Amino acid sequence: MNDTQSMVDFLRTRYRRDIRTSEDIHKAIAGGRIALDGDPRKQAEFTLQSVHEAQSMLDLFENTIVAHLGTAGPMGAIAEQQLRILARPFL
Known part of the structure; x- marks a missing residue:
């Protein structure tokens, strides 16, 4: 497996997690x-927003980086650079 595919697999797994x-x-x-403490409805709204944000990160990754x-x-070239920037904190 090449370096690029390893980074894709790692980030895909991380975003899914x-x-x-x-x-x-x-x-x-x-x-x-x-x-x-606090309003349970507001907490549920906040945590649902976190779900949507996590899903958006995977969608963004797949559609704007992996696809190219x-x-x-x-x-x-831009997709390769973006992949490396996203993976950099974990290398």
Whole structure:
């Protein structure tokens, strides 16, 4: 497996894990299994927003970076650079 594919696989796994974690937290808050100080509806709204943000990150990654990796020209080069920037904190 090449370096690029390793970074794609790692980030894809990480974004999917972030979605699952956000969903689990949201379900626990919305279902009343976890009670925090404050308005439970606002907490549920906030945690649902976190789910949507995590899903958006995966969509953004797949549609604007992964979809253009390996293509010729500026789009391929930009996608490769963006992938490396996203992976840099974990290297």
